[in-house]
Amino acid sequence: MAQILILVGTETGNSQMVAECLEEDFQKAGHEVEVVDDGSTDAADIAAREIVLVCTSTYGMGEFPMNFQAVYDSLDDTKPDLSALRYGVIALGDQTYQDTFCDAGKNIDKLLRELGGQRIGERLEIDACTQPLPDDEAQKWAAEWVTLL
Numbered sequence: 001m002a003q004i005l006i007l008v009g010t011e012t013g014n015s016q017m018v019a020e021c022l023e024e025d026f027q028k029a030g031h032e033v034e035v036v037d038d039g040s041t042d043a044a045d046i047a048a049r050e051i052v053l054v055c056t057s058t059y060g061m062g063e064f065p066m067n068f069q070a071v072y073d074s075l076d077d078t079k080p081d082l083s084a085l086r087y088g089v090i091a092l093g094d095q096t097y098q099d100t101f102c103d104a105g106k107n108i109d110k111l112l113r114e115l116g117g118q119r120i121g122e123r124l125e126i127d128a129c130t131q132p133l134p135d136d137e138a139q140k141w142a143a144e145w146v147t148l149l
């Protein structure tokens with residue numbers, strides 16, 4: 001059994017919905033899950049975790065949702081050693097924004113890796129334009145991801 005922290009970055013609730021679906025799936029699979037969707041975590045808390053799944057959309061011109069920006073900044077400012085951390089990334093975006101497609105997910109992935117984190121599996125990118133059911137996409141991806149923990 002693993003302890004999984006799901007960090008949510010959302011503006012209009014899609015990432016939140018995905019996180020809640022996965023919380024249920026992971027719990028059914030016997031894991032302990034905590035979902036943080038209000039930014040109430042920081043670099044020290046993340047560094048103390050074993051497994052983190054970031055689930056974030058992209059807004060503005062490739063920016064993080066408001067509720068995730070402080071989490072990213074805390075990691076970027078303090079640069080903790082995350083070599084004990086294993087993580088996954090689900091990036092929600094829209095291909096209409098060609099130049100910034102899923103940039104928030106890509107950027108947190110890059111930072112976690114630079115800080116020593118080991119990514120489990122591939123990053124999932126969900127395109128709102130062609131994949132209207134993000135929870136279905138995420139559940140398919142997570143069914144395999146969770147076997148890699």
Ligand SMILES: Cc1cc2nc3c(=O)[nH]c(=O)nc-3n(C[C@H](O)[C@H](O)[C@H](O)COP(=O)(O)O)c2cc1C
Pocket residue numbers: 009010011012013014015016056057058059060061062063065092093094095097100101102103128
């Ligand atoms: C104003 C606005 C700006 C957006 N900017 C981007 C962007 O730069 N890149 C991207 O991939 N998606 C962008 N999106 C698409 C959202 O990331 C996508 O709709 C996502 O599913 C929203 O998830 P959320 O409800 O969890 O915030 C934007 C959407 C809106 C409404």
